[in-house]
Amino acid sequence: MKRIHLFFMLALAALGMQSCNNDKTYAEKKEEEADAINKYLLENDIKVIDENTFFSQDTMTLADNEYVLFKESGVYMNVMQRGVGSPLTDGTYYIESRFVEMALQTRNDDIQMEAGDTLTANMHINNPTYWGYPEEFKLTVSGTSYSGTFSGVSQMYDTYEQTSVPTGWLLPLQYLKPSRTNSSEDVARVRLLVPHSAGTVTASRYVYPCYYEITYNLGR
Template sequence: MKRIRLFVTVLAIGTLLFQSCDDSKTYAELRDDEIDAINAWISTHDYEIISESEFYAQDTMTNENQFVLFDESGVYMNIVKKGQGTSVLADGSYSILSRYFEIAMQDRDELFSLGDTLTGNTNLYNYPLYFVNSSWSLPMYMLHPEEYKLTIDGDSYSAAFTQSYIMYSIYQTTSVPTGWLLPLRYVKPSRTSSSTDVARVRLIVPHAEGTRNASRYVYPCYYEITYNLGK
């Protein structure tokens, strides 16, 4: 990635987007730019794109640099690790814990550049400590993942953040991006502290399936996300 800008306050993205949105382009033009950006990203990273039928023929698994395109949503997914659960989640409610990072897939004026890290909640090693309450500690988002309540009812998947250290701070909504939920139809999350066993995916998420800002300002994001079961 060219540069890393981890925005951890509302002003970092929210205010800038409101002040700097390019009103000169129509939605159709912004959408064309988004499609071009996605195609350029795929070409640059030499991803192999497969259809949903090919994905199902492979027992809903992808190879190392292979992404399945879901036509209805426009989301591309690569499953890195399915997880240690016995099966995909059935109907019901679940606490899901996720670590993630969100990467800009195109340049957007003065807001961000291609390859910038827009937000993220990852447990990084060798991160500088903060002096709080007479002791040195990691920031809260390093200690705790994003937590949300997932509800599954047949083909309906919905989720809302119940404990968010980054997503709510930045985007000011408890709604979990719908693009985050699609992998939960295929991965098998469990309760694990092992980074090698946790369910993990890579995603290309177009604006309509992304965050509130992505949807409003029409830009795609690349994600790497883990899924763990909470209590």
């Protein structure tokens, strides 16, 4: 009887612990997300600059490990290649992108993923060898307002059933000069650390950050 009683006590304790993990407050999840981003910054020896410094550098980052933090959105950006085109002005554009989306946080409670997991991608992160089709989205620019809708072939839509382009994807386009090019050296390209609030609908729901590497090429 004592052994049976102990078994049920342990089972109840385990259920209680699982319930606690799933019942974390939004504030607690945001704190864990911030910890995951800070861990990535430290482990990769990333130098963070503010927006004033970024603008003084002609909206460029000057090293592979230099990222600008946009305080309002919480997005960190490293500009790998600004592009060889012209800044985008008011109007409609069709953008073709290659990207890698990687988890920055280990989550084994409500969702199953490890930090460093590739969540979805249509390019290889370590070289310019591409496969599959580029991600297509329609971009509308009006003053400082940028909005986008996935169209055509879209792994992001297939994965997340989300038609709107995450704001974290759109932010770099304010500072890049995308063109229509087949050159992996000339294509506009950035690295991003994106918190849930600027990410996909799933990231927003479960409160986790992602690393992205994204190219932006003008389409049709």
